[in-house]
Amino acid sequence: MKDPATQVSRRGLMKNLIATDRPKRYAMVIDTRRCIGCQACTVACKSENDVPLGESRSWVETIEKGNFPDVGRSFLPRLCNQCEKPGCVSVCPTGATYTRKEDGVVAINKEICIGCKYCILACPYGVRYLDPKTGSVDKCDFCLHRIEKGVVPACVNTCQGAARIFGDINDPSSAAAKMLETNSVSVLRHEMGTEPMVFYIGADHSDERYAERTGVYVRVETHRRQQKRV
Amino acid sequence: MLEIHWGLPVIIYLFLGGLGAGAGVVSASVFLRSHAGDASEGAFDIARWGALIAPIPVIAGTGALVFELGSFAVGDMFRWINLFLTINLSPMSLGSWFLALFIGVSLCYAYTFLKSDAHSGDKHQAFRKMLAWVMVPLGIGVALYTGILLGAMPARPFWNSPILAMLFLISALSTGVASILLVRCVAHALGHKKADEYTGEGAQGTEESKYILAATDMLLISFEVLVVFLFIMYAHLTIGGVENAIDVILGGSLTSLFWFGFVVIGLIIPILIEMKYVLPRLLRQEHYSIPHAVELAACMLVIVGGFMLRYVVVIAGQLTGPVGI
Numbered sequence: 001m002k003d004p005a006t007q008v009s010r011r012g013l014m015k016n017l018i019a020t021d022r023p024k025r026y027a028m029v030i031d032t033r034r035c036i037g038c039q040a041c042t043v044a045c046k047s048e049n050d051v052p053l054g055e056s057r058s059w060v061e062t063i064e065k066g067n068f069p070d071v072g073r074s075f076l077p078r079l080c081n082q083c084e085k086p087g088c089v090s091v092c093p094t095g096a097t098y099t100r101k102e103d104g105v106v107a108i109n110k111e112i113c114i115g116c117k118y119c120i121l122a123c124p125y126g127v128r129y130l131d132p133k134t135g136s137v138d139k140c141d142f143c144l145h146r147i148e149k150g151v152v153p154a155c156v157n158t159c160q161g162a163a164r165i166f167g168d169i170n171d172p173s174s175a176a177a178k179m180l181e182t183n184s185v186s187v188l189r190h191e192m193g194t195e196p197m198v199f200y201i202g203a204d205h206s207d208e209r210y211a212e213r214t215g216v217y218v219r220v221e222t223h224r225r226q227q228k229r230v
Numbered sequence: 231m232l233e234i235h236w237g238l239p240v241i242i243y244l245f246l247g248g249l250g251a252g253a254g255v256v257s258a259s260v261f262l263r264s265h266a267g268d269a270s271e272g273a274f275d276i277a278r279w280g281a282l283i284a285p286i287p288v289i290a291g292t293g294a295l296v297f298e299l300g301s302f303a304v305g306d307m308f309r310w311i312n313l314f315l316t317i318n319l320s321p322m323s324l325g326s327w328f329l330a331l332f333i334g335v336s337l338c339y340a341y342t343f344l345k346s347d348a349h350s351g352d353k354h355q356a357f358r359k360m361l362a363w364v365m366v367p368l369g370i371g372v373a374l375y376t377g378i379l380l381g382a383m384p385a386r387p388f389w390n391s392p393i394l395a396m397l398f399l400i401s402a403l404s405t406g407v408a409s410i411l412l413v414r415c416v417a418h419a420l421g422h423k424k425a426d427e428y429t430g431e432g433a434q435g436t437e438e439s440k441y442i443l444a445a446t447d448m449l450l451i452s453f454e455v456l457v458v459f460l461f462i463m464y465a466h467l468t469i470g471g472v473e474n475a476i477d478v479i480l481g482g483s484l485t486s487l488f489w490f491g492f493v494v495i496g497l498i499i500p501i502l503i504e505m506k507y508v509l510p511r512l513l514r515q516e517h518y519s520i521p522h523a524v525e526l527a528a529c530m531l532v533i534v535g536g537f538m539l540r541y542v543v544v545i546a547g548q549l550t551g552p553v554g555i
Contacts, residue, residue: 076555087385093322094312114310115300117235118322124385124552126232135304188555191470192384205555226233230551 024103024168026142027197028156029179030077032204034163037062037075039223041155041164045079048143048154054225055129057140058155061229062221063204065211074204077164079155080127080140081188081196082106088119088128097137103168104197107144110136124192126230142166169197231483234548239298244376244540245405246291247329248398249533252406254284254336255369256446258362260439266359267350272439274350277362278343279417280410284365285336287409288372292329321382325375332368339365373402380547387471388478389547391464397457397539404450405536407443408500412529415522441511441518444525447532448504455497475550479542483549488542496535503528 037060045051045058058079066072086106089097096113099106113136120128120137128139143153147166151157156166167176179185185199207229211218220229257280264273296302301309313326339361342354377395384390465476479488503524511518 087383091320091322091382093318093320093326095316095318096312112312113301114312115303116322117298117300118320118379120235121548122383122385126551130235130300132300133304135299135301135306135309137300189552191554192552207553207555209553228232229555230232 022101022104022170025170025197026082026103026105026147027167027169027176027180027199028079028082028142028153029165029176029183029185029199029201030203031163031165031179031183031201032075032077033202034161035060035075035077036161037073038160040158040160041077042223044154044158045140048146049138051138052129052132055131055138056224057127057138059222059224061223063206064219064221065204065206065216067217072204074202076200076203077155078125078127078188079198080106080142081125081194081198082142084195084197085193087122087124087192087194091118091122093118103147105142105144105147106139107141108136108138110134110138113137124189124194124230126226231549232551234545236298236544236548239294239296241537241540241544243291243295244398244544245537246287246294248373248376248402248540249405249409249536250284250286250288250291250336251332251369251372252402252404253280253287253409254332254339254365254406255373255403256406256410256443257281257284258339258365258369260442261358261362262366266355266362270439272436273442275436276410276414276439276443278348279414280406281336281340281343283409283413284369285333285340288329288333288336292333321375321379325372325379328368328371328375332372335361335364335368370399373399376402380543385552386475386547386550387552388465388475388550389543390472391461393457393461393464394543397454397461400450400454400457401536401539404447404454405533407447407450408529408532408536411440411443411447411525412533415526415529419522437518440520440525441508444504444518444520445508445512448501448508451497451501451504451532455501458493458497470554471550471552474553475546478546478550484542484546487538488546491538492535492542495531496538500528500531500535503531 039060042056042059046056049057051057058077061076061078063074063076082105086099089099089106093116094112094114097106097108097119115130115135115137117130117137120130128137131138146153152166156164165175165179167174169177169180171177180199183201185201186203187196187199206218207220208218222229257277260273261267261277264270267274267277296310299310313323314330317323317327339358342358342361374395377398380389381391381394462476465472466480478484507518507520510516
């Protein structure tokens with residue numbers, strides 16, 4: 001059954017799709033069915049990373065839909081997707097933002113970044129912001145200072161419903177790898193071809209165009225300064 | 231509506247950088263075309279004005295650009311040097327190097343024309359000719375990269391079009407021609423070198439060179455109209471993000487600014503004016519003459535249109551993003 005010549009496992013397929021030469025490949029699986037929209041991750045992230053007022057590295061969007069009495073409400077936690085093909089890295093003129101060879105995390109060297117904001121515009125997920133204190137661009141880096149010490153990111157640590165599962169998917173025994181093997185997952189804006197490393201279980205992808213098409217009432221609340229969903 | 235991250239400094243830079251690069255390319259091309267100024271005094275005069283104009287807007291635009299830098303805003307005046315400590319395939323990195331080379335070369339090129347009695351046989355001639363050969367590819371590079379810079383982002387469907395760079399290049403050349411005509415017109419009016427001071431062949435040469443510039447501008451604007459048409463048509467024929475993004479100029483917040491501010495003021499009116507004076511000469515070999523005031527007005531409209539194009543494109547690209555989630 002495990003014969004690689006006859007059986008293409010989902011893991012094997014995935015390994016071919018993503019860069020296999022990395023010792024580790026950190027990813028996050030978000031089980032939106034377990035998310036209660038408490039914003040504990042938003043707050044934990046802000047305090048852990050000293051995120052300036054008005055900006056956020058991670059946030060939880062609320063999607064309200066339906067016409068009374070058939071209504072639903074779901075949550076969509078957002079963060080940097082740590083893309084395999086990041087649009088931000090290819091446009092950075094100074095090489096300040098880069099994909100880490102050892103684990104695939106997209107990180108920023110704040111000493112080098114000149115704050116040209118090219119990457120902010122190039123990110124299809126709107127996760128980047130200019131830090132008014134340093135003049136450099138910043139974003140979620142899976143709490144690099146924590147994961148390098150073997151501790152999970154602050155948002156994962158604080159999540160009340162255990163909706164966020166973090167791990168190295170190159171390691172088949174990690175919780176994240178197991179979640180990917182046993183669940184149907186989706187990513188955000190897969191048509192952009194960025195190949196995100198943040199996967200969602202049961203995410204509601206409805207938006208205003210869906211509402212227009214179906215006649216179903218949809219209201220999206222981003223809970224961040226940028227009111228329109230990026 | 232999404233947030234605006236690149237504001238007026240970037241718009242001003244894209245406009246001035248294109249204008250300066252365009253003026254440089256036109257100057258060097260006219261210079262080389264006229265056998266390094268030997269063939270016609272008028273051509274040398276155009277090349278001279280183009281060369282003197284070119285570095286000024288490019289330097290001013292680049293200067294404006296640092297005000298958009300986050301590092302500059304927090305008082306770190308020189309962190310932008312990091313741009314020049316590396317080179318990669320980012321359009322901004324390549325563009326910065328092109329820009330730095332262009333500024334250097336165009337300053338040298340302008341220097342060779344600086345003296346008011348500069349002429350095609352003086353001691354700078356060999357150097358000037360060599361620089362002119364470098365000015366053409368560098369100028370095209372600078373003008374072209376401003377469009378590639380915006381077009382490189384799939385996340386911005388309005389900009390993510392291969393024809394945007396072409397549009398910016400043509401607009402840069404067109405505003406470059408207009409700026410040369412404008413400055414020459416103003417300088418002559420101020421009495422630097424009155425057009426009627428030329429005698430015999432000289433006077434004809436001036437008229438002839440003015441005709442060539444106006445005819446070139448007419449041709450450039452007609453290509454620009456064509457490119458604008460292709461840009462909008464293909465966007466409209468697409469579905470999804472691009473179609474959604476183009477709506478911002480086809481029935482959104484920037485519609486009137488685009489159609490009136492750019493298409494009518496910057497393209498249609500100037501091309502009609504130029505056609506009125508250029509076509510009789512082009513079709514029936516009649517004498518070319520255009521009143522100063524009309525020439526000035528047409529040039530100013532072209533330049534205003536060039537600015538409007540950059541303004542609308544830069545803002546529209548940021549207001550719109552990918553659709554769906």
